[in-house]
Amino acid sequence: MTCRNYKDLMMAYLDNEIDDEQKRAFEEHLASCTQCTRELKEFEKLKQLTDNVKLIEPEDRIWEQYWGNVYNRVERSLGWILFSVAAILLTIYGGFELIENIIRDQTVGMLLKVALLVLIAGLAILFVSVLRERVYFWKKDRYRDVRR
């Protein structure tokens, strides 16, 4: 084995994740390799320094409120979904009512009525086109189940 092979063993040795046979083999290598011995000592020092770093435990209040905060997000997302669905339905209903009133209104000129109908037709074509494209790419997307 070369020194490179012993590098992985060095980490396992350092973290006590090594079996007896590997440990013996690594210690034999250390006895004959000054470079690995020096590197191991440096890593031991670094490990000791890193192990000394402890992170502050937040106050109990934070843990007591933790689930409540997660639950609020769940509840609010449901609220937003209901709000959005209702807003879309009301907008569509209001839009149709408005258009119907304009079309039936005898005082509104024919040109405006035609322009309005053309505008609606254009929007409908755009909507169907974008929707069809989205569905097509979604079906072809091999990575759609991969979390981004």
Added chain:
Amino acid sequence: MSSFCEDETIAIWSCRSGSREAFEAIVKRHMKDAYFIALGLVGNHEDALELSQEAFFRAYRNIKQLSSEGKFFPWFYQILRNLCFSHLRKRRLRQADSLDEFKENNIQVQAQDLFDPGVVAERNEDKDRIWKAIGQLDEKHREVIILRHFRNLSYEEISKILFCNTGTVTSRLYYARKRLKEILDREKGGR
């Protein structure tokens, strides 16, 4: 241990049927791990709290993607790390934008390091240096350091969470520690 796993399997099964009580139990079981891992990845208390809670919310929303026999934490960890890394990328972009603005106005600034040493217990110069150096590691290396040193996970546990073999964990740890040492040496030399 088997009862812990059985409990979790039952809790996941209940969550998939819409039980919030079961999800509450899962959140309470893993919230500290989630918070401290997020803290290690993003470096400050407020972001860690926000991102770990958001990760639980997203896990709840997508719980049906987890098979009832699947282990919750490795699956949840993928959501958490993706959220944290995406947050860091956005933060870097924001910093880059603000640096450009400052440069345009000829104002001398240094890149803000948001790895807050205030979250380290019983601070001293060495601990602050290590914490700042961890913040300078790249994402792949930082996560193995955090999982090993701050959550005390075994190589086996880390390999399950990262969906890789223990050989990869060992190798990543080697390069992560080597890089950490280089950063510390460079900063020591620069002082």
